[in-house]
Amino acid sequence: MALLTTTSAQAHSGSSTPxxxxxxxxxxxxxxxxxxxxxxxxxxxLAQAQTVTDPTFRRLYNHGNLQFTYCLWGLMPGSLGDEESPFNECSHAYLATAKALLTYMATMSSAAHEAKALISAIDADMVRSGASWILCQYSGEAFSTGAVVEPRWREMVFHLPSLAVVLAMIAAMMTAAWSIFGARRARAV
Structure with a gap:
């Protein structure tokens, strides 16, 4: 519930601000x-296997993980494929960061070989799927490690798949709480 009431200071609103x-x-x-x-x-x-890192590597790695957490670990339905999802923009951010991290690892002597092989595999997959041709409103948006893109929490009530997941989570937590605390009270009586 705290997440739903949080006001979003949107770091990226699709505007032309840098x-x-x-x-x-x-x-x-x-x-x-x-x-x-x-x-x-x-x-x-590949990133976790690196033992020698630098500040740029660590900022990209940490920012990507933070963004992923803000996006509720990619678990919300439609966060990747539904442009109307309140989680679509933040999904763009954590995945763009993952791509940037891989690109950076290609410049590191300890990871260059594996990173370049992974880039080749990803590139071939993108060509096969025609990935560069599928655009949405966030496709041209650049991101920065200086800001976290939050989901559009207030729009969750209008995005039925997201709302259904949140309501199901609340119901599950209430059921779990009832079974734990209700069982204790029943035994105490």
Whole structure:
């Protein structure tokens, strides 16, 4: 409930204002986003295997994880494919960061070989799926490690798949709480 009432200080509203200070992260198309999502685990596995890092690497890695958390770990329905989803813009942000992290790892001597092989695999997958041609309203939006893109919390009530998930989570938590605390009260009586 706290997430629903949080007011969003949208860092990226699709306006023409420049991104905030930090490492600039290039945008990606809606189609590229779907392909990067399939490879995000491989990108993070390669990043986690790095023992020698630098501040740029750590900022990209940490920012991507923070963005992923703000996007509720990618669990909201439609966050990747539905442009109307309140989670679509923040999904663009964490996946663009994953792509930027992979691109950066390609410049690191310890990760260059594996990163370039992964880039080739992703590139081939993007060509096969025609990913660069699938656009949406956030496809041209650049991001920055200097700002976190929050979901559009207030719009969740108008996006039925997101609202259904939130209501189901609330019902599950209430049921769990009732079974834990209700059972204790019944035994105490």
């Amino acid at each position: 991104p905030p200070p930090g490492i600039q992260i290039p945008s990606l198309t809606h189609g590229q986003m779907a392909v990067i999502a399939r490879y995000r685990g491989d990108i993070l596995a």
